[in-house]
Structures are given as C-alpha cells and as structure tokens.
Amino acid sequence: xxxxxxxxxxxxxxxxxxxxxxxxxxxxxxxxxxxxxxxxxxxxxxxxxxxxxxxxxxxxxxx
Amino acid sequence: xxxxxxxxxxxxxxxxxxxxxxxxxxxxxxxxxxxxxxxxxxxxxxxxxxxxxxxxxxxxxxxxxxxxxxxxxxxxxxxxxxxxxxxxxxxxxxxxxxxxxxxxxxxxxxxxxxxxxxxxxxxxxxxxxxxxxxxxxxxxxxxxxxxxxxxxxxxxxxxxxxxxxxxxxxxxxxxxxxxxxxxxxxxxxxxxxxxxxxxxxxxxxxxxxxxxxxxxxxxxxxxxxxxxxxxxxxxxxxxxxxxxxxxxxxxxxxxxxxxxxxxxxxxxxxxxxxxxxxxxxxxxxxxxxxxxxxxxxxxxxxxxxxxxxxxxxxxxxxxxxxxxxxxxxxxxxxxxxxxxxxxxxxxxxxxxxxxxxxxxxxxxxxxxxxxxxxxxxxxxxxxxxxxxxxxxxxxxxxxxxxxxxxxxxxxxxxxxxxxxxxxxxxxxxxxxxxxxxxxxxxxxxxxxxxxxxxxxxxxxxxxxxxxxxxxxxxxxxxxxxxxxxxxxxxxxxxxxxxxxxxxxxxxxxxxxxxxxxxxxxxxxxxxxxxxxxxxxxxxxxxxxxxxxxxx
Numbered sequence: 001x002x003x004x005x006x007x008x009x010x011x012x013x014x015x016x017x018x019x020x021x022x023x024x025x026x027x028x029x030x031x032x033x034x035x036x037x038x039x040x041x042x043x044x045x046x047x048x049x050x051x052x053x054x055x056x057x058x059x060x061x062x063x
Numbered sequence: 064x065x066x067x068x069x070x071x072x073x074x075x076x077x078x079x080x081x082x083x084x085x086x087x088x089x090x091x092x093x094x095x096x097x098x099x100x101x102x103x104x105x106x107x108x109x110x111x112x113x114x115x116x117x118x119x120x121x122x123x124x125x126x127x128x129x130x131x132x133x134x135x136x137x138x139x140x141x142x143x144x145x146x147x148x149x150x151x152x153x154x155x156x157x158x159x160x161x162x163x164x165x166x167x168x169x170x171x172x173x174x175x176x177x178x179x180x181x182x183x184x185x186x187x188x189x190x191x192x193x194x195x196x197x198x199x200x201x202x203x204x205x206x207x208x209x210x211x212x213x214x215x216x217x218x219x220x221x222x223x224x225x226x227x228x229x230x231x232x233x234x235x236x237x238x239x240x241x242x243x244x245x246x247x248x249x250x251x252x253x254x255x256x257x258x259x260x261x262x263x264x265x266x267x268x269x270x271x272x273x274x275x276x277x278x279x280x281x282x283x284x285x286x287x288x289x290x291x292x293x294x295x296x297x298x299x300x301x302x303x304x305x306x307x308x309x310x311x312x313x314x315x316x317x318x319x320x321x322x323x324x325x326x327x328x329x330x331x332x333x334x335x336x337x338x339x340x341x342x343x344x345x346x347x348x349x350x351x352x353x354x355x356x357x358x359x360x361x362x363x364x365x366x367x368x369x370x371x372x373x374x375x376x377x378x379x380x381x382x383x384x385x386x387x388x389x390x391x392x393x394x395x396x397x398x399x400x401x402x403x404x405x406x407x408x409x410x411x412x413x414x415x416x417x418x419x420x421x422x423x424x425x426x427x428x429x430x431x432x433x434x435x436x437x438x439x440x441x442x443x444x445x446x447x448x449x450x451x452x453x454x455x456x457x458x459x460x461x462x463x464x465x466x467x468x469x470x471x472x473x474x475x476x477x478x479x480x481x482x483x484x485x486x487x488x489x490x491x492x493x494x495x496x497x498x499x500x501x502x503x504x505x506x507x508x509x510x511x512x513x514x515x516x517x518x519x520x521x522x523x524x525x526x527x528x529x530x531x532x533x534x535x536x537x538x539x540x541x542x543x544x545x546x547x548x549x550x551x552x553x554x555x556x557x558x559x560x561x562x563x564x565x566x567x568x569x570x571x572x573x574x575x576x577x578x579x580x581x582x583x584x585x586x587x588x589x590x591x592x593x594x595x596x597x598x599x600x601x602x603x604x605x606x607x608x609x610x611x612x613x614x
Contacts, residue, residue: 002237003320004246007327018334027346032283035261036290037334040254044330047223047250055233 008048015041067564068309071149072464079148079155080465084548086141086165087458090134091545093172094451095538097129102534105490107507109527110520119507120184127187128179131291131446132211133172136252138454139298140164140218143248145461146305147222150242151229157221164218171210178204186505188284191266191277202270208263215256219249240315240322241308244301247326251297251333255290262287285340289333292442295450297329299409300369302457306406307373309460310397312566316376325372328365336362342429356426363417367583370410374579379570384563389577400561401476401540405456408480412448412487414582416441418589419495428597436502436526440494447533448487452480455544462547471546473561479543482536489529497522499597 019038022030075083100122106112107119114122148155155161178185182197185204194201226246229235238246262283268274277283304322307313315322338355339362341347347355378392386392397403419441423432432438463470470476502509502519509519 003323004238004243007243007323008247011327011330014331015334027344027348027351029279029282030341032261032279033286033337036254036258036286039257040250040334043253043257044250047246050223050227051230053227054230 005048005051008044008051012041012045012048015044067312068149068305068460069464071152072145072461073467074152075148075465076154078158082155082158082161082165083141083145083148083461083465086137086144087462088545088548089165089169089172090138090141090454091458091541091548093129093137094134094541097126097134098534098538098541100124100126100129102531104507105527105530105534108509109524109530110508110510111524111527114507116507117184120186120505121179123505123507124179124184124186125176128175128207129172130451131187132175132208133168135295135446135450135454136211136215136255136291137165137168137172138458139248139252139295140168140215142298142302142454142457142461143219143222143245143252144225145465146241147225147245147249150226150239150245151235153229154225155221156225156228160224161218161221164214164216164221167210167214167217171207171212171214173207174203174210175207178202178207188288189263189266190284191269191280194266194270195276198270201266205263205267205270208259209267212256212259212263215252215259217256219252222246222249238323240319240326241301241305243323244304244326247330248294248298248301251290251294251330255287255294258287258290282341282344286337289337289340292445293329293333296366296445297326297333299413299450299453300329300366300373301326302453303373303406303409304369306402306453306456306460307377308566310400310403310406310562311377311380312562312564313376313380314566315372316379316570317372322369322372325365325368328368332361332365339424339426339429342424342426343433352426359421359424362424363420366413366417367586370413371579371583374410374582375576378576378578379574380565382574382576383570384565389581392578395563397561397563399473399477400459401470401473401479401543402456402459404477404480405452405459405540408484409449409453409456411484412444412452414586414589415491416444416449417586418593419444419491421590422593422597425594428594432498432597434503434505435498436494436504436522437498438504440491440496440498440526443487443494443533444491447537448484451537452483452540455540459544459547462544466547466550468547468549470561471543476540476543479536479540483533483540486529486531486533486536490526490533491529493522493525493529495593497526 015037019034019041022037023034103112104119104122104126107114144155144161178200181203182200183193185193185201189201189204189208191201222245226238226242265274265277266280269276335358338351339359342352342355381392381395384395386395422428423437423441459470497519500518502522509515509523
C-alpha cells in the first residue's frame, strides 16, 4: 500500500457517506444523488483495489 | 522512451495514433458545429438576424449539446487516452475498449443531433416536460445521452489498464503525479457516464411506454450537470499541469506527492458541494440551505490550489531565466506557441468565472439569478475561455507530434486566444449586467412587444457582437489545430523553436513567487465586490427574476 492507494481511500469514504446521507434525506427527492455518489464510491473502491494488485519486484519480467 | 511529450507522442504505435487522430477530428468537428449554432443564436438574440423562435431554440439545442456534452467529453477522452498512452511510453493497452467507447459516443452524437431536430427543441438538458407531446423526439434525443454515458463508462477503462499495467507487472512502485491525475480523471469520467445513464434512462423508458413519466428529471439533471461541469474543470487543471511541463519543461516545485494530494482533493470536494444546485427547491429546509452555502465555499479550493502550484513553479523557474519584477517574469514564457496564449487566457477566464460563480451559488442570489442571462454570461468564461481553450492548447501540443506536421501558422494562432478573450469580455460583461437587470435566458426575443426596458436590447446587441468575435476567433483556433490532423510528409524538426526547456535547472532557494497569492487575493476581493453589487441591484430594481429549473 502506498500513497496512491491512501489518496483514494478518503474519496471512497466521503462519497459513501454522502451517498448514505442523500439516501436517508427526507427532503428534495434526492435518491438520484445517492445512486450516483454510491456508484462512485463502489467504483473508486474497486479502483483502489486495482492499486493494491501488484506483482513482487523480484518476479518482474526483464525490461 | 523519449524525454519530451513531443518525442513520446511521435513514438506511439500507428494504431494508437489513428485512434487519437480520429477522436480529435470528431471532437473538433463537433466544436465547429456547436460554434455555428451558438453564433446564430447570439445573432438572433441581438436582433441581427431574424429567425423563428423555434429555430432559435433548435440552434440553442445544437449549440449546447454539441459543445457541452460532445466536444468537451470526446476531447477529454482523446487527451486522457493520449497522455495515458505516453505516460509509460508503451502505447495504449486494451485499445478495443477505447474504440468501443468512442464508437458509442459517436453514435450518441448522431442520435442527439437527430433528436434535436425532431419535435419540440429540448435544449441541452432534454427536459421531458418539453418532449411530452413528441415522445419519439425525446426517445432519440435521450438515446444519444445514454450512448454517451455508456461510452464514458467503457472508454476510460483502457486508460486505467494502460496506467496500472506497469505496476501490476512490478515495474513501477507508484504512479507519477500526472499518472495519478489521469487515473483519478478516468474514474470521474466513468462516474459521470453513470450519472448520464441514471438521469436519462427514465425519460427513455417513458417514451418507450415502459415506465412512468420522470417527474424528478430536474433533480436528476442537477447531479449529471454537477459532474459534467466539474469534470472538465478537473481535466483543465490536469492539462495545465501537463502543458506547463510540455511547453517549458517545468515540474511542480512542491513535489509530486503534493500534486497528487491536490488532484485527489478534487474527488473529495466535488460531491459535497453539489448541494447548492438544490437552492431552487422550495421544500429544502433552512439548515440544509445554510450547510449547502458553507460547503459551496470549498468548491474552488482544489482549482485554486492547483493554480497556485502551477503558477508558483512557473514563476520561480522563469525568474531563474532572468525574469524580473512582479510581472517581468511573464515576458520570458514561450509566447510563440499558441498553447501558451491559450493557457494564459484560460487562467484569466477561470479567475473571472470563479468570481461570478460564487455570486451565483449563494443561497439568496441563486433564485434571483439562475433563470437570467447571468448564467450564460458567466459560464462562457468557463466553457469557452477556460476549458475549451485548454483542450485546444493540449490538442495543439498532441496533434502535431502525432502527425509529424508542424502546427499550422503559430504566428497567427497565438493571437486567437486573446481575440477570444476580447469577445468573451464583451459577451460576459453584457451577459452578467443583463442578468443583474433581470433579462431572462433561453428567450430568443426579449423585446416583449416593446414592453421590456430599452437597455435589455442594447445588452443583447453587445452579447451578439461579443459572441461573434468570440465564435470567429475560436473557430479559427480550432480549424488551425485541426490542420495538424493531416499527417506531414516531412518530420517536424527536432526543435521547432516554440517551446523552452527549463526543466534541467534547479531554482535558486529563496526565490519569491507572488503572482499566485496575489491573483487569489484579487479573485476574493472581486467576489466580494460583485456579491455586494448583486444584493444592491436586486434591492433597488423593480424587475426580479424567480428561479424555476436551475442551470
């Protein structure tokens, strides 16, 4: 895990919290906001996972 | 791998170059089409040409759809793929996904254009209420945005795979600042694609007889709109960062990690600030309005921080090249390259855009100004002056390197951004003034059978003249950049003399860089001034505007 991963973590957290807040908000019919930010949270979680996926340096192909 | 962007683009495989050229050509064509639509609309509003109101709305639809959705996003997609492909110097991976995404976007453009010519003109937000009498038009129009959304979901995956493969293969420990920025940009493009699907699917299903009428389209539109106008701003700042490196060789003096933090800040700050779009909703509780107002203050924090990094880095290096005085360092910048002029105008336009954006998003002013000409008056500083000129600047760097043809008449093109800016200042000043005076937007004839104040028509005439200057200069700039789409017969000389390379020098310690902080200070002071002016005018004038659907 390096800085690339840790910089995406707050994005996932903020978007998830916001999605939840909009899903529970009793005003303005803002469920669309919840869907979009919720989708974004899941997407960036997956992208953060891709940042963790790494072959060890000693097994890297030459070049 | 070459050390400069020019060398790296020139070394891309032919298959990558074909894709990037095709996408750039499509984007520039859409820009030119949208400029024609915008120019005719402005002339009609100014009373310089006489067209039926319905034709005017159709032209306005053509303008907004072509530029705001397709030019901005296909150009972004092309530049994302291009800079991702050269980031590791190994070309694009999963190219099939990129072609598929591009094909979906092109098909979307065709459908959107067809939809704009069927039934009632829907304007760029495709409000189902307008299309209720002609569901077939709404169906075709929405199909365009759905295809665009699908394209935006698919295409960035190619950039992500390209950026991360060296890491997966254990050849890279961490992304560069540019690589991280491209990675974040790609993710945000995908989220925006999803937002477009979420917003326009209900109307499509209704038009097909498969769903209920989408009563809440206005609320859903706000969220796609929020994404669709912040994403180009994020792209703009990333491209400034890359272009400064391409034109001068200068990298951030604050280090790669700090740049990554700023790019990540975009993604952290953008969602919470979306609340201000709801200020026009009558049932929004007071506490939520206050919260939205406070959150909206954060909206430009990442943009201004990135601006400070770039300007400070540039100023420090320029002073190392002999630049003296508060403004004297600007003289040593590579002004012979049209991209440098475009960047300068983009920065100035962004400053003005931010000032007026902060006036508009205040809870008390938003309902009064949102349906007036204030909105197009201020947002052209962003869409034209800031984003479009930045995208053109990036294409002016990428396309000549891809095609091996020198940039067409750089001595002429470098003046076009300034001419755009002159037109924009006239258009923006008249537009903002018209908004303060209550002139409605989206109305082709504001004379109201002679009942409207005389000043309104005078301001519309100024808007038409400013718009004509802005559109003409932008069209010349776009056409000039498009000339690089044709592959050159003779390779471009190693140094065309348009750029400088200050990257090798280490800036002397203790060099002061005042331009960035001073600019932010001026922006804050101007925000205060125009907000106070807005309140004063609204209290004194008998004409008031009430918000309906937001922007």
